[in-house]
Amino acid sequence: MQWSYLDFIQSIFKLTTIDLSSYKERQMKRRIDALIARSEYKNYHAYFKALVANKELRDEFMSYITINVSEFYRNPKQWEALEKDILPNLLQKHDELKIWSAACSTGEEPYSLAMLLSRFIPLNQIKIIATDIDASILQKAKEGSYIEKNLQNLPKELIVKYFHKQGAEYYIDDSIKTCVDFRQHDLLKDEYPKNCHLIVCRNVLIYFTEEAKSKIYNKFYKSLHPEGILFVGSTEQIILPQRYNFVPVQSFFYKKAYEI
Ligand SMILES: C[S@@+](CC[C@H](N)C(=O)[O-])C[C@H]1O[C@@H](n2cnc3c(N)ncnc32)[C@H](O)[C@@H]1O
Known part of the structure; x- marks a missing residue:
């Protein structure tokens, strides 16, 4: 079955209530296309069917499209x-x-x-x-567990006061x-x-x-x-x-x- 990007995001909306039409299309489509190309499903329809069947894949998709990078004291x-x-x-x-x-x-x-x-x-x-x-x-x-890189902009005094380190992890x-x-x-x-x-x-x-x-x-x-x-x-x-x-x-x- 041949689905367009629009078919895909409309179905995603019904499945998850996330409205991907409100995200810049060029950027979002490029990310989703790259994800599908790397997966075993190869087209929108097959990938969507897999998302319906597999909650873990759905969670992964969600995290991938929402882009979660962050850091303490960013800028x-x-x-x-x-x-x-x-x-x-x-x-x-x-x-x-x-x-x-x-x-x-x-x-x-x-x-x-x-x-x-x-x-x-x-x-x-x-x-x-x-x-x-x-x-x-x-x-x-x-x-609340982080790696050192996330803390690089945080004043040292706050790291000492509010984190404890265990292995490579810093716990808040x-x-x-x-x-x-x-x-x-x-x-x-x-x-x-x-x-x-x-x-x-x-x-x-x-x-x-x-x-x-x-x-x-x-x-x-x-x-x-x-x-x-x-x-x-x-x-x-x-x-x-x-x-x-x-x-x-x-x-x-x-x-x-x-x-x-
Ligand atoms: C790049 S992170 C920004 C994190 C933090 N605000 C910062 O500046 O470091 C973008 C976050 O926006 C969230 N996000 C994306 N779409 C959203 C929406 N429709 N409503 C609420 N959060 C959304 C993502 O899940 C992601 O965690």
């Missing part, structure tokens, strides 16, 4: 800006911060946030919501783990948390079509507390942020301007 200059300006400003205005790490992958981002916040407030006052579409990646995030301390509430969440279809003071969503919007991005920015806007901050990835600056009522406060940080 350290931006974490410096967060520490020096953005967080002190927010903490001056609010006693408690509601923070959402959206598309958090293996947990480096929400755990980095918890460690950074611990420089300002006691750990028992820190609560970070961390979400991702990929259930298996969230499982890894909860385990339970005191940091308990600050983070991991949940499965699809940015394209699930309801967003409300009244967030800070949303960190980095290195995922680059994969989406302009239309999908636009919808997500509008949803982030609604999800933010007045004057809340959206922190984006280093290749994800928003073109014409005023279209979404965002005001740039620094590179990669946008403030919610006023209610639409």
Whole structure:
């Protein structure tokens, strides 16, 4: 049976509820085609039938298409800006911060946030919501075990304070783990948390079509507390942020301007 890419992604939507039509087609198609070429199935239809029959293959497919690379303090200059300006400003205005790490992958981002916040407030006052579409990646995030390469940008003092090393693995301390509430969440279809003071969503919007991005920015806007901050990835600056009522406060940080 000859299936087109469109047939394949429509069937994937029915099977998994993941809407691949909202991801940039050229990039996603190239990745899926390469995956199928390497597999024993060789065309969309045969590969799809295998996905239906085999949960393990389905999980692998899911992890492959969602691209899970992450690291602690990814792009350290931006974490410096967060520490020096953005967080002190927010903490001056609010006693408690509601923070959402959206598309958090293996947990480096929400755990980095918890460690950074611990420089300002006691750990028992820190609560970070961390979400991702990929259930298996969230499982890894909860385990909190990393290799040295993931930690290369993290200040040494935080490594000493919050990790213990066993063999080649660095395990994050339970005191940091308990600050983070991991949940499965699809940015394209699930309801967003409300009244967030800070949303960190980095290195995922680059994969989406302009239309999908636009919808997500509008949803982030609604999800933010007045004057809340959206922190984006280093290749994800928003073109014409005023279209979404965002005001740039620094590179990669946008403030919610006023209610639409
Ligand atoms: C490259 S990682 C980014 C991780 C982290 N934010 C960082 O910057 O290091 C992209 C993550 O986006 C997640 N993702 C992809 N599509 C998603 C969607 N529709 N909703 C929520 N998360 C999604 C993937 O599962 C993956 O873990």
